[in-house]
Amino acid sequence: MARLTNDNVELAREIIGRYPRPKSALIPLLHLAQEQDGHLTDEAMAHIGELVGVSSAEVLGTASFYEMFKMETVGRYMVNICTNISCQLRGGEELLAHAEKTLGIRPGQTTSDGLFTLEDVECIAACTEAPCLQVNYRYEHRISNEGFDQLVNDLRAGRRSDIPSHGVLAEVRQHIPEDRRAGVVTPEDKAVPVWIAAAGEGDK
Amino acid sequence: MADSDVTPIDGVAVEINGVEVIAHKGELLIDAAERTGTYIPRFCYHERMKPVGMCRMCLVEVDTGRGPALQPSCMIECTPGMKADTESAVTKKAQDGILEFLLANHPLDCPVCDKGGECPLQDQTMAYGPGESRFVEEKRHKEKPIPISDLVLLDRERCILCDRCTRFAKDVAGDPLIHFIHRGNNTEVNTFPDEPFASYFSGNTVQICPVGALTASTYRFKARPWDLETTESTCQTCSVGCRISIDSSRDQVQRFAGVDIDPVNWGWLCDKGRFSSEVVTSDARLSVPLVRDGSGLVAAKWSDALNRFASALDNASSAQSIGVIGGSRLTNEDAYAWSKLFKGVLATDNVDAQLGDGLPAHVVLGLPSATIDEVCARGGTVLLLGPDVKEELPVLFLRLRHAVVEDGVTLVEVSPRSSGITSLAAASVHPRPGETADVVSALVGSAVIDREIAGVSAAELESARAALSAATGPITVVLGRASLAESATVTVAAASSILAARPDTTFLSALRRSNVRGALDMGLAPGLLPGRVTLEDGAEWYSEVWPAVPSATGLDTEGILRAAADGRIDVLVLLGADPLSDFPDADLAERGLTGARTVLAVDTALNSSSKRADIVLAAAGFAEKAGTTTNIEGRVSTLSQRVTPPGTSRADWMLAAEVSNRLGTDLGFENFADVLAEISAVAPAYLALDQAIAEGSPDGILLPLDVVVIIDEDDDDIVVVDETVTVSEDGAEVDVTADVVAEESDGDDPEGLIEIIADDSDVAGSMPPFVQFEPIDEIASPPVDSYGFRLVASRKLYDQGTLVQSAPSLSPLAPGSTVSLNPWEFDRLGVAAGGRAIVRTARASVNVTVQADAGVPRGVAAMIVNQADGRVSDLVSVDELVAEVRIETAP
Numbered sequence A: 001m002a003r004l005t006n007d008n009v010e011l012a013r014e015i016i017g018r019y020p021r022p023k024s025a026l027i028p029l030l031h032l033a034q035e036q037d038g039h040l041t042d043e044a045m046a047h048i049g050e051l052v053g054v055s056s057a058e059v060l061g062t063a064s065f066y067e068m069f070k071m072e073t074v075g076r077y078m079v080n081i082c083t084n085i086s087c088q089l090r091g092g093e094e095l096l097a098h099a100e101k102t103l104g105i106r107p108g109q110t111t112s113d114g115l116f117t118l119e120d121v122e123c124i125a126a127c128t129e130a131p132c133l134q135v136n137y138r139y140e141h142r143i144s145n146e147g148f149d150q151l152v153n154d155l156r157a158g159r160r161s162d163i164p165s166h167g168v169l170a171e172v173r174q175h176i177p178e179d180r181r182a183g184v185v186t187p188e189d190k191a192v193p194v195w196i197a198a199a200g201e202g203d204k
Numbered sequence B: 001m002a003d004s005d006v007t008p009i010d011g012v013a014v015e016i017n018g019v020e021v022i023a024h025k026g027e028l029l030i031d032a033a034e035r036t037g038t039y040i041p042r043f044c045y046h047e048r049m050k051p052v053g054m055c056r057m058c059l060v061e062v063d064t065g066r067g068p069a070l071q072p073s074c075m076i077e078c079t080p081g082m083k084a085d086t087e088s089a090v091t092k093k094a095q096d097g098i099l100e101f102l103l104a105n106h107p108l109d110c111p112v113c114d115k116g117g118e119c120p121l122q123d124q125t126m127a128y129g130p131g132e133s134r135f136v137e138e139k140r141h142k143e144k145p146i147p148i149s150d151l152v153l154l155d156r157e158r159c160i161l162c163d164r165c166t167r168f169a170k171d172v173a174g175d176p177l178i179h180f181i182h183r184g185n186n187t188e189v190n191t192f193p194d195e196p197f198a199s200y201f202s203g204n205t206v207q208i209c210p211v212g213a214l215t216a217s218t219y220r221f222k223a224r225p226w227d228l229e230t231t232e233s234t235c236q237t238c239s240v241g242c243r244i245s246i247d248s249s250r251d252q253v254q255r256f257a258g259v260d261i262d263p264v265n266w267g268w269l270c271d272k273g274r275f276s277s278e279v280v281t282s283d284a285r286l287s288v289p290l291v292r293d294g295s296g297l298v299a300a301k302w303s304d305a306l307n308r309f310a311s312a313l314d315n316a317s318s319a320q321s322i323g324v325i326g327g328s329r330l331t332n333e334d335a336y337a338w339s340k341l342f343k344g345v346l347a348t349d350n351v352d353a354q355l356g357d358g359l360p361a362h363v364v365l366g367l368p369s370a371t372i373d374e375v376c377a378r379g380g381t382v383l384l385l386g387p388d389v390k391e392e393l394p395v396l397f398l399r400l401r402h403a404v405v406e407d408g409v410t411l412v413e414v415s416p417r418s419s420g421i422t423s424l425a426a427a428s429v430h431p432r433p434g435e436t437a438d439v440v441s442a443l444v445g446s447a448v449i450d451r452e453i454a455g456v457s458a459a460e461l462e463s464a465r466a467a468l469s470a471a472t473g474p475i476t477v478v479l480g481r482a483s484l485a486e487s488a489t490v491t492v493a494a495a496s497s498i499l500a501a502r503p504d505t506t507f508l509s510a511l512r513r514s515n516v517r518g519a520l521d522m523g524l525a526p527g528l529l530p531g532r533v534t535l536e537d538g539a540e541w542y543s544e545v546w547p548a549v550p551s552a553t554g555l556d557t558e559g560i561l562r563a564a565a566d567g568r569i570d571v572l573v574l575l576g577a578d579p580l581s582d583f584p585d586a587d588l589a590e591r592g593l594t595g596a597r598t599v600l601a602v603d604t605a606l607n608s609s610s611k612r613a614d615i616v617l618a619a620a621g622f623a624e625k626a627g628t629t630t631n632i633e634g635r636v637s638t639l640s641q642r643v644t645p646p647g648t649s650r651a652d653w654m655l656a657a658e659v660s661n662r663l664g665t666d667l668g669f670e671n672f673a674d675v676l677a678e679i680s681a682v683a684p685a686y687l688a689l690d691q692a693i694a695e696g697s698p699d700g701i702l703l704p705l706d707v708v709v710i711i712d713e714d715d716d717d718i719v720v721v722d723e724t725v726t727v728s729e730d731g732a733e734v735d736v737t738a739d740v741v742a743e744e745s746d747g748d749d750p751e752g753l754i755e756i757i758a759d760d761s762d763v764a765g766s767m768p769p770f771v772q773f774e775p776i777d778e779i780a781s782p783p784v785d786s787y788g789f790r791l792v793a794s795r796k797l798y799d800q801g802t803l804v805q806s807a808p809s810l811s812p813l814a815p816g817s818t819v820s821l822n823p824w825e826f827d828r829l830g831v832a833a834g835g836r837a838i839v840r841t842a843r844a845s846v847n848v849t850v851q852a853d854a855g856v857p858r859g860v861a862a863m864i865v866n867q868a869d870g871r872v873s874d875l876v877s878v879d880e881l882v883a884e885v886r887i888e889t890a891p
């Protein structure tokens, strides 16, 4: 896959329409591209640049700032195991070691069948459920070695339909009909907010 | 920005290191401090770009009434009562800290770094830094320099992330092809994969990078800064006239850099100008004169070459049988010397510095003129009726871009196809070639446009007309030739209608060749004499100072080539000109060159035309001779000698003097200053120039100077006085105004009084008037051929010209020949992007690659002149107002 598909271009145009300036749609469009291809291809980034009117280098600059945008191929399932303090105390490191053995890869690598990519991550804000992990950013709580193997088997066997492939943020896409939109006003055209106007600083 | 003699009206009193200084309203603390003598160290701040507060090197203790605190002085404007301490212990500690941080990951490979010796990081560490580092850990390592374009390399280890290069690319050049990539410790400057930093302005980033992270491929490891000798000069690659510095070592030019002058280039250069430093040292340079013998052109003795050159001229059957083409690569002094030889000694007026690709001299010199600053003035309205400025006059493009983006200038573009500046225009219309004048006359009119003209819809025209009529003051016009396939007459007609509708309009002529303006000013055009006067008006004036004056207006380049083709030219002289490559009609150029009995050339290197000459004199080139040059605005600035010319080549003015001697006339020049002195004494628009130059003006001098010439008819005494000055004569005060006749003073110039001509016999009669624009009436549009395409022949920055081709780093950048068509045409023609097509006129055809370009209107075929294959000039005939072509699929 390379550039955005025709369907996705249509979707992209709708998304762009939600913002006062096209380039504000950059991040949502990067997600769209990642959903399409599982990662960001150079062609898709260049295409997004054309759609929102910025250079490819600017798209890359923004995309590469964020960890969750992947510039290289990743597995269908991105497994992020937390080894930050709470999880570490509750066996996160051991879980990671076990996962490495089960999958036969090191953090940052992808299994040869292209199914799993393993990542060692910092706190993912589920400390009360330590040790925990995410698969494509969906949580698995208080997970044991056996639980991990079960999870891997289920994913392999296609028994986890609740976890879509990498890049899919939500399975229900937001659609706001034209007539229900709040409307987009460019910042310049907006009235000075009352709290600023009241202080007499609005006319700078 | 250092502008110390401006008395601020809205001054802001601030205290810097205990001394009260007056800042301008809105002035940044870092600027106010520098202007009043306190330099605050910096990396990211650059006075020609908006501040970002990226590096924190400029932190100083600032107290605005709430107690002192460290603040970045590049980010805060001066406010009344502000106190800044740039030397306090706290400031010092901050500076120490920032430098220690910056050096923590810096590779410190200064011994092999091009920047070493002129590096702000080195210098500021020396002046403000701690001298020692507490950092003992492993430094960050990255692959040593990676090319980010054909001309620029990036060493990411050395980068201090100041954001100068990236801001320049986005904000100044408008080519955001480099950007910060990744985050935190991994942040680096880079391009998108496979999309190089192919900006025409990329070299500026090398100059402004405060460390050695960005280096130019042309200069890497060539010299150490402390070995360089530097002279200021003026770029001669195009006629914008950017101020530059020339660095040499071991008598070899090493590099050019931009020098900041307010009225022109603001410190920027284009890559073609910057990297044309390679041209000076090119292997193609001629070092000895050549003469033709049985086996071709061979090296000759100067005495032989000059004798033969002179006798060829001497043997010409009449003045009318001598034709002279070229002169725009010369200095003003060179041009004047040739002008004096050909017009003043040999009395021929068949002299033309332009090669049919410019505008008639009366248009360039006679229209009311505007400077670059006037065109770019805040809130103004500009009509661009000329070439793609980004391709032909790159730094003028930067100025216009700034004017539109930052200073609210409204730009209306009328061009045969979209250009590098179209995206910035408030309106851009693309009339069918040949019919531009019809569109322009409607646009400057007051009537609402409700019909299609020249293929442009009424709505588009009306929006452009509305943008022009919304102008609150006079508009300015950038005027040039957008397409060599469209006759200059069309441009002249358009200018005439603008001036008729809006008489207060001023014009900036967008001619491309380096000193074409100076050449015209020195009389290298038919019907013209030096100093912006016509032959008719100036003949009497010049008959007093020159041995002879042409008896009638001569031929332009087209006329000379036609006459030569008909066998009426005995001697054709090429002054650095290459008509075979540059004249729009290659067939006529070929016939002309073949038809001329003797071809003499004077050049720095052989080109396709001078290769066929009988005698070639080797001329000194840029950086090898001193002189003056005149840019598109009519601004004169100095050219300096930095290195010795190759071999025995010498300046053109010397060659002119030598030839003249052999013809029995002493031109009276022993050095270039003699020539300048004579120009300043006799060329009306250039009067008193040498005085102004002696006083030194880094910004150059706009001519004519604000002086009045007063001539005493009885005594033939001429003095020039500043219009407002009071002159004291023999101790008595005399008010001098334009209508008072002043006696010649005895050499001891009272203030402002400048003697012009000491010798009474030199001049009689009054000074001739300056050239006037000669408007023409409307011209008839050619009929539309619905099967054909109208040809647009425009230029790209890099071409097959001698200059680009003698610079090894630039020559591969010439894009090659293509025909660009609107993709809408593809089906009916049966061609496809990337495929080949035949472009055909009645006389010739070329086979080129097809390019899809939505910026080309339907019915138009756009080609680039002077590229490697498929010469456009084969298709163009100067007999036609516009070239019509057919397009067929290539078999």
Ligand code: SF4
Binding pocket: B158, B159, B160, B161, B162, B163, B164, B165, B166, B189, B205, B208, B209, B210, B211, B213, B214
């Ligand atoms: S490459 Fe040079 S100019 Fe660009 S950010 Fe780095 S240090 Fe600054």
Ligand code: SF4
Binding pocket: B235, B236, B237, B238, B239, B240, B241, B242, B265, B268, B269, B270, B271, B272, B273, B274, B393, B394, B395, B396
């Ligand atoms: S714009 Fe013209 S004068 Fe300026 S650097 Fe480029 S070539 Fe030289």
Ligand code: FES
Binding pocket: A082, A083, A084, A085, A086, A087, A088, A122, A123, A124, A125, A126, A127, A130, A132
């Ligand atoms: S430490 Fe693992 S989720 Fe917070």
Ligand code: FES
Binding pocket: B041, B042, B043, B044, B045, B052, B053, B054, B055, B056, B057, B058, B059, B072, B073, B074, B075
């Ligand atoms: S110069 Fe002020 S922060 Fe860099």
